[in-house]
Amino acid sequence: MPRAASLAVEACLGVAALVAFVALLAGSARAGRAARRAACWGAAAALVAALATITSDAVWFFEALRVDASTQAMKAVVAAGLLLSMLRRERAGFAQSSAVGPFFALVCAAALALAASAGDLLVLWIALEIGSAALLIAVAAGGSWSTREALVRRLVSSWLPTSLVLLLGTVLLAAIAGATRLADLETLLPDLRREPVVVTGMVLIVGAIFARAVRFVAILAGSPG
Numbered sequence: 001m002p003r004a005a006s007l008a009v010e011a012c013l014g015v016a017a018l019v020a021f022v023a024l025l026a027g028s029a030r031a032g033r034a035a036r037r038a039a040c041w042g043a044a045a046a047l048v049a050a051l052a053t054i055t056s057d058a059v060w061f062f063e064a065l066r067v068d069a070s071t072q073a074m075k076a077v078v079a080a081g082l083l084l085s086m087l088r089r090e091r092a093g094f095a096q097s098s099a100v101g102p103f104f105a106l107v108c109a110a111a112l113a114l115a116a117s118a119g120d121l122l123v124l125w126i127a128l129e130i131g132s133a134a135l136l137i138a139v140a141a142g143g144s145w146s147t148r149e150a151l152v153r154r155l156v157s158s159w160l161p162t163s164l165v166l167l168l169g170t171v172l173l174a175a176i177a178g179a180t181r182l183a184d185l186e187t188l189l190p191d192l193r194r195e196p197v198v199v200t201g202m203v204l205i206v207g208a209i210f211a212r213a214v215r216f217v218a219i220l221a222g223s224p225g
Contacts, residue, residue, distance in 0.1 A: 001053065001056065003058050006057075006060075008049035009046045009053070010110060010113050010117075011049075012045040013046050013109050016041065016042020016045070017038075017103060019042075020034075020035040020038045023099045024099040031099040032098045032099050032102070035098075040087065042082075043083035043086060043109065047079035050079055054069055054072045056068065056072060063119045063181055064123050065123070067117055071116045075116050078113055082105060082106070098141055098142075101138045102138075103138075104134045104137040105138045108135040112128075112131045114127040115131060118182075120181050125166055128166070129163060136156065139152055154219050155216065159212065162208040166204070169204030169208060172198075173185070173198060173205065176198050176201070177198070
């Protein structure tokens with residue numbers, strides 16, 4: 001399989017996001033429908049691409065991105081989540097005329113796919129922040145503000161603290177190890193594993209990512225749309 005195929009998931013989501021963005025700019029009565037179709041087909045294509053490239057093994061951009069079986073499995077989960085979300089909203093007749101929600105849902109999925117392949121802590125942090133911001137916009141655009149305000153506030157209250165904790169953990173780990181690339185950290189950490197600051201940094205990073213994921217899923221699962 002060609003090395004370029006390892007980025008097929010990101011390519012599928014990127015093309016779908018571009019189509020949804022064009023629909024958003026058009027602003028016609030059919031924009032929302034076109035954007036939702038782009039999101040559904042893009043998510044389905046990304047899911048197939050993730051499964052088809054599950055055996056890929058590649059690095060990109062000086063190891064800023066890494067592709068292997070675990071990253072592709074996580075991307076498959078992201079694509080499946082996006083597809084189920086779009087189908088759920090389609091059945092509910094959710095925000096029929098708006099292309100904003102589908103577009104930012106695609107941006108969120110693409111950012112999460114990049115986060116799954118992140119080979120650098122800074123790339124991971126940036127990708128997660130972009131994904132979280134896009135998710136907030138997608139949720140806020142899903143209906144009238146009066147019905148979405150409480151949900152958006154809950155998401156923000158979960159996002160900002162974990163963002164700061166994740167950044168703090170990254171700074172602590174980078175300060176001691178002198179590197180943010182995961183490949184370098186994998187080499188350095190065995191000699192630093194007894195350093196309290198290193199352990200603290202790792203706990204903060206893993207804990208922040210896990211806490212945000214669990215909280216976001218819980219909030220969105222309990223929302224009506």
